[in-house]
Amino acid sequence: MTLQIQKPLILRALQGERVERTPVWIMRQAGRYLPEYRAVREKCTFLQLCRTPELACEVTLQPIRRFRFDAAILFSDILIPLEAMGAPVEFGDGGPKFTRPVRTRAQVDALRDADPYETMPFVAQSIQLIKKELPAEIPLLGFAGAPFTLFTYLVEGGGSKDFAAVKRMLFQEPALAHGLLERLATAAIGSLRMQIESGCEAVQLFDTWASALAPHDYETFALPYARRVFDELKRFGAPLIYYTNGIGGILEQAATTGATCLSIDWRLDLAEARARVPNLTFQGNLDPHALLGTESAVRAAARRILDANAGLPGHIFNLGHGIFPEAPIAAVEWLVDEVRRYRTDAL
């Protein structure tokens, strides 16, 4: 007699299998909205938290313990690999800041193509630790910033509203931009490869700010590099999730990255997205601020998204962007409960 062990729910859903209920996790689920997370953060800096496997493991597991999400996601930051390349970053109240933005050929050339096992050993260690603690049916997701999105932080020196420095480089010195994007693709590949080799069962590529670009510029400066990352990773067999915040205008293009699953923001109807791109699986797409509603409003909003998939396999419930610090815990409970109650096998 062979022992039949079923693959975890979310991995089956990511691959488009028909599953008994819709899996759910939340972007930034290990974060400031959780009192137990804030308690850990009071005793260390954000960077210390990322770099200390025991602490990273602890906060990764916190939301699993509380909500029993269908996946854990490694606690880290998309900018960690940039630090490893020699671009020091500070995480303050106003968001991340690079001491010196990267805007010249000399600055690009000065970046290191480092072996992630040497420069970020704590990432592999955290993953190994988390895998030991995590129940077998809850997979661990890894993640990285997509090359273009990493590029925006490096070139702007932090977050940006209008990406003026980014666009100045794209439209005045495209060769320099492509040179930096190549380096960032290599870094993202190295980081994700290490995460998969260390035990992550699926990975998400955050191309959060790619939607700052017009479709033609997306095709030139973002898409080819995201595609290169996925091309290099597909041989590992882990499902590949691609996220952009504001994907409505570039959905069909984003579908050509080689992603297994598109993670979409809330400004696009999920049923419409599925009709426009029929061959992929989808993750999303509740407005994070729907969590500010009453219980009946939160449940109704969740149900509308579940209904938008009626009859279609391949949906992972998530927010359309990361959860925000002021999100009420009770609203997350209502949300998770509503998704769990919704039976997809009865449809």
Add this chain to the structure above:
Amino acid sequence: MTLQIQKPLILRALQGERVERTPVWIMRQAGRYLPEYRAVREKCTFLQLCRTPELACEVTLQPIRRFRFDAAILFSDILIPLEAMGAPVEFGDGGPKFTRPVRTRAQVDALRDADPYETMPFVAQSIQLIKKELPAEIPLLGFAGAPFTLFTYLVEGGGSKDFAAVKRMLFQEPALAHGLLERLATAAIGSLRMQIESGCEAVQLFDTWASALAPHDYETFALPYARRVFDELKRFGAPLIYYTNGIGGILEQAATTGATCLSIDWRLDLAEARARVPNLTFQGNLDPHALLGTESAVRAAARRILDANAGLPGHIFNLGHGIFPEAPIAAVEWLVDEVRRYRTDAL
């Protein structure tokens, strides 16, 4: 013999007529990127500028003199009618701020439904003055904030990144939100009606932040009020332009507002937009920050948008969002020159 006077180019294009070349104007064309505008602004506050017909007329005409755009747009601000309703606003360096956000039933009830001719006589006066100065072939556009977009400023007390206060009200007190939206629709209708009666030949409704909403919420809280505005205005015969920044996910819905023309942002391919909504005219949609490029990059970006319309009538060239203060004058010159050189009648 009857004298045949042809309607201005942009009015013909807005109605979908085949025209000899693509008309062009720029959102916020009377603004801080112009040295002559900054010279006027040094001597008065922003509100004084809006409220003094001679000054509003002067800055409205500045970009026409310099670039000979195909339309002038009244210099004013979408928040002026809110001030007229009894919600004082200050325009500082950090953007507009309402002294007191409107978040309760009592605060909504305290707003005045004022006659715009009494509370904003300077608007009608500015229009009359501008019309005297403007050549007959250059129409004057009027504008207003759409009800939902005005709502975001009133409820947040200014601009916002995440619209948390807005969404709290929508999802906790929808009846209160609808009550306020009704009042704002009335205000927008009154203001636009006065503008058309005073001489504006087309109007643009700015629903800039409607795209912060999920499509279902857009359908509930933004669309019906934009539609009400256009329903009330259509009898005046002036073309009606509807703008949203980030329209990609709600294009088909926005097309049902009753707008003559959709003004779209740059994160959506114009050819794709025209294919998705074949029966309207379109305005847009250059990335404003494309103006940071080299001359050949600016010209190529403009040409791509013109090419996206190849053979289709009903396109007004514009940016996908307002021009920004650091935009180089030379780049605007390249842009306007490129659009003027492009012959649509040879296609």
